[in-house]
Amino acid sequence: MATTISHKFRRLARTGSLNGAAGRKGLILGGVAAAALAFAGGSALIAQIDGDRGIAPLVNSEDIQVNGIKVDVSDKTGADARLKAWKEAEKEAWKKLGGPDMPVESIDAMVSSVVIEHEQIGPHRYIASLGVIFDKAKAGQFVGGDGATVRSAPLLVIPVLYSGGVRQVFEVRGPWQRAWAEFQAAQSTIDYVRPAGAGGESLILTAGQPGRRSRLWWRNVLNQFDAADVIVPVARLERQWPGGPVKGTFTARYGPDNKFLSSFEMTAASEEQLPEMLDKAVQRIDGIYRGALDQGLLQPDPTITAGRLTLDRAFAELRDKLMPQGAPPPELLTPQPIPGAASESVAAGQVETVTVQFATPDAGAVDAALAAVRGVPGVSGAATVSLAIGGTSVMRVSATGGAERLAAALKAQGWNVSVSGSTLRISR
Numbered sequence: 472m473a474t475t476i477s478h479k480f481r482r483l484a485r486t487g488s489l490n491g492a493a494g495r496k497g498l499i500l501g502g503v504a505a506a507a508l509a510f511a512g513g514s515a516l517i518a519q520i521d522g523d524r525g526i527a528p529l530v531n532s533e534d535i536q537v538n539g540i541k542v543d544v545s546d547k548t549g550a551d552a553r554l555k556a557w558k559e560a561e562k563e564a565w566k567k568l569g570g571p572d573m574p575v576e577s578i579d580a581m582v583s584s585v586v587i588e589h590e591q592i593g594p595h596r597y598i599a600s601l602g603v604i605f606d607k608a609k610a611g612q613f614v615g616g617d618g619a620t621v622r623s624a625p626l627l628v629i630p631v632l633y634s635g636g637v638r639q640v641f642e643v644r645g646p647w648q649r650a651w652a653e654f655q656a657a658q659s660t661i662d663y664v665r666p667a668g669a670g671g672e673s674l675i676l677t678a679g680q681p682g683r684r685s686r687l688w689w690r691n692v693l694n695q696f697d698a699a700d701v702i703v704p705v706a707r708l709e710r711q712w713p714g715g716p717v718k719g720t721f722t723a724r725y726g727p728d729n730k731f732l733s734s735f736e737m738t739a740a741s742e743e744q745l746p747e748m749l750d751k752a753v754q755r756i757d758g759i760y761r762g763a764l765d766q767g768l769l770q771p772d773p774t775i776t777a778g779r780l781t782l783d784r785a786f787a788e789l790r791d792k793l794m795p796q797g798a799p800p801p802e803l804l805t806p807q808p809i810p811g812a813a814s815e816s817v818a819a820g821q822v823e824t825v826t827v828q829f830a831t832p833d834a835g836a837v838d839a840a841l842a843a844v845r846g847v848p849g850v851s852g853a854a855t856v857s858l859a860i861g862g863t864s865v866m867r868v869s870a871t872g873g874a875e876r877l878a879a880a881l882k883a884q885g886w887n888v889s890v891s892g893s894t895l896r897i898s899r
Contacts, residue, residue, distance in 0.1 A: 525641055525644070525666075525667040525668030525669030525670075525672065525673065526644055526648055526649050526652040526667065526668065527652065527667045527669075528651070528652040528653075528654075528665040528667065535568065535604070535605040535607055535610055535611070535614065535658070536586075536602060536603070536604045536605075536655050536658065537564035537567050537568060537602060537603050537605075538586070538588070538602040538655070539588070539600060539602070540560045540563050540564055540567075540600065540601045540602065540603065541599075541600055542556040542557075542559055542560050542563075542597070542598070542599050542600075542601060543556075543596075543597075543598045544556040544559060544596070544597050545595050545596045545597075546595060546597075547595065548594070548595065549592045549593055549594055549595065549596065549597060552592075552595065552596055552597035553590075553592060553597045553599075555597075556597045556599060556601070557585055557601070558575055558579065560585065560601040560603055561575065561578050561579055561582050561585075561603050562575055562578060564602075564603035564605070565578045565603075565605075565614075568605075568610075568614040569614055570610070570613050570614045571613060580609070581605050581606055581609040581610040582603060582604070582605055582606070583604050583605065583606040584604045585601055585602070585603055585604070586601065586602030586603070586604065587599060587601060588600040588601060588602060588747075588750075589747070600747075622660050622661070622662055623660060623661045623662050623760075623764050623769050624662065624698075624699035624700060624769075624770075624771050625662045625664050625696075625697060625698045625699050626661060626662060626663060626664060626698060626699070626700050626701065626702045626725075626760075626769065627664045627666070627692075627693060627696050627698035627700070627701045627702070628651060628663050628664060628665050628666070628701075628702055628704065629676050629680060629681060629701060629702075629703050630647050630648050630650075630651045630703075630704050630705075630706070631647075631678050631681065631703060631704070631705045631706070632645050632646075632647040632648070632705075632706050632707075632708070633705070633706070633707040633708065634707075634708045638678035638679075639678060640668070640673070640676055640677055640678050640680075641666070641668030641669075641672060641673035641676060641677075642673060642677075646745060646746060646749055647706045647749060648668060649746075649749075650746070650749035650750055650752070650753045651665060651704070651753055652665060652667075653750070654750075654753045654754075654757070656757075659757050659761060660761050660764055661702075661757065661760050661761060661764060661769075663702075664696050664697070664698045666696060675692060675695070676692075680692070681701075681703045681724065681729045682729065683727075683834050684727065684728065684834070685834035685835070685837060685838055686727065686772075686774045686775055687834075687837060687838055687841065687855075688834045688837065688858070689701070689727045689775055690775050691855065691858060693775065699771040699775075700725070700726060700727075700769070700771040700772055700775065701725065701726065701727065702723070702724070702725045702760060702769075703723075703724040703725065703729060704721070704722070704723055704724075704753070704756045705721065705722040705723075705724060706719055706720075706721050706749070706752065707719065707720040707721075707722075708745075714741060714742065715741070716738055716739065716740055716741070717738070717739040717741070717742065717744075717745050717748070718736065718737075718738050719736065719737045719738070719739070719748060719749070719752060720734065720735075720736050721734060721735055721736070721737065721752045721755070721756060722734040723756050723759040723760060723763075725760070725763070725768070725769060726772055727772055727774075727775060728772075732759055732760070732763055732768070733759045735752075735755060737751065737752055821871070821873075822851060822869050822870065822871050823869075823870060823871075823872070823873040823874070823893065824867060824868070824869055824893065825867075825868045825869075825870055825873065825874045825877055825893050825894070825895060826865060826866075826867060826868075826893060826894045826895070827840075827844060827853075827865070827866045827867075827868055827877075827894075827895045827896075827897060828863050828864070828865050828894065828895065828896045828897070829863070829864055829865075829866070829896070829897045829898065830862075830863055830864075830898050830899075831858070831860055831862065831863070831864040832860075833860060834860065837855065837858065837860075837864060840864075840866070840897065841853055841855070841866065843881065843884055843886065844866065844868055844877075844881070846884075847870065847877060847880040847881065848880070849870055849871035849872055849876065849877075850868060850869070850870045850871075850877070851869045851870070851871070852868070852869040853866055853867070853868045853869075854866060854867060873893065874890055874892070874893050874894070874895055875890065877895065878890050878895055881895070881897055885899075886898070886899065887899070
């Protein structure tokens with residue numbers, strides 16, 4: 472896990488307020504207090520973390536960040552070597568950004584924080600992998616001009632992990648979800664919508680969700696996260712032996728049809744190097760999605776965003792293809808009413824709200840029930856208010872004539888209907 476050191480803390484370290492007897496005394500007292508707190512409340516702390524789900528993603532920042540800077544510095548003490556290494560990392564990061572030559576003090580004034588990805592501190596030596604974040608308000612005039620950058624539509628991220636023969640997303644706090652939560656996405660052209668996975672999100676966004684094809688189901692899920700489409704980065708981890716190398720196969724997929732974009736393999740020498748490998752894998756997958764955006768492949772699926780208008784247009788095109796040339800229009804084929812028979816037209820009346828409960832063993836049952844209800848004359852609106860795949864779902868219907876007339880129409884379609892006031896329960 473990366474640690475970010477703010478500019479204020481670095482300033483205290485440089486001025487020496489953490490050095491000396493007073494500083495050492497404060498650190499010792501703080502360490503004793505922390506140890507006592509951990510000992511006294513250890514069981515309570517474990518009880519709070521155990522079973523907890525979800526990792527909140529880092530807040531996107533508009534600052535300019537450079538990662539992966541390696542430093543190896545020696546000095547009189549480990550603390551002096553650390554500060555010297557930070558300054559060297561700032562100079563190297565500024566060079567990578569293509570900034571103009573300027574004194575290290577000027578560069579340091581534009582740095583908002585230093586991210587410690589990994590570090591080793593010795594008595595006289597400091598070895599680390601660092602990231603440097605520059606304040607865009609100060610450094611933006613020299614580097615990091617955005618220009619006319621094209622960004623994607625909001626894309627929901629479902630990070631699927633295969634490990635030990637088990638698929639998971641947010642069921643537990645996994646390393647793949649953590650890598651995506653800690654990814655600095657501000658500089659990417661992809662607008663990632665990263666759920667935390669807490670609460671009910673772990674029940675909605677599961678490893679089986681990318682396999683569903685129902686547009687109605689996807690529309691309900693995406694609307695909850697204000698997203699236009701979905702991307703599915705998949706990681707498959709294979710451990711050669713306990714404590715040994717970890718082989719990772721990573722795949723970038725997108726869309727409600729789970730379309731394949733690209734895949735690659737990486738290997739971590741041990742479990743300790745697994746987080747670093749996953750961080751690099753996230754960056755490579757981000758590059759794959761950015762390339763797909765440039766090629767126009769990440770356009771939101773119109774069958775999700777356009778709703779019934781697109782489906783009606785598709786049905787009209789299908790009807791035109793199936794109808795023979797020169798055939799009379801469908802309205803001319805409608806049987807004429809028999810004189811004296813009761814009229815089948817919907818009498819003008821008050822629109823009532825009816826609650827319909829229906830069994831939904833799969834996503835197809837949701838579509839079938841909605842299509843049946845919406846096809847009843849006099850129904851002006853039908854929308855699900857509760858989805859329970861494998862149980863009973865609920866929809867709210869606005870219908871002329873109320874529950875009795877809706878029940879009669881559904882019975883005519885072959886549904887088993889029971890009526891209780893303004894509530895219907897239907898099944899096949």
